[in-house]
Amino acid sequence: MHLEIVTPDKKIFQGEVSEASFPGAGGSFQVLNNHAPIVSALAKGAVSFTTADGKQSMIVDGGVVEVKDNVIVLLAEKVVG
Numbered sequence: 001m002h003l004e005i006v007t008p009d010k011k012i013f014q015g016e017v018s019e020a021s022f023p024g025a026g027g028s029f030q031v032l033n034n035h036a037p038i039v040s041a042l043a044k045g046a047v048s049f050t051t052a053d054g055k056q057s058m059i060v061d062g063g064v065v066e067v068k069d070n071v072i073v074l075l076a077e078k079v080v081g
Helices: none
Strands: 002-006 011-016 019-024 027-032 038-051 054-068 071-076
Touching: 011 038, 027 038, 038 071
Parallel strands: 002 071
Antiparallel strands: 002 011, 019 027, 019 038, 038 054, 054 071
């Protein structure tokens, strides 16, 4: 899957991932390959994803994530860490 993490200032991450987890407004959820299309608001919390180099994570301060056709686009208000 292709993941892009973007803030109003810059692109934080772009690359291939095997899975990703998000702090949804209604609770955390995970996205795997061939996930059904979804758009979700995000709460403040940890976003984690697994690349060929291993697991990575960062804290986002809200935003929106869209999953469609194995492309994940996360529009974050702010990345805290």
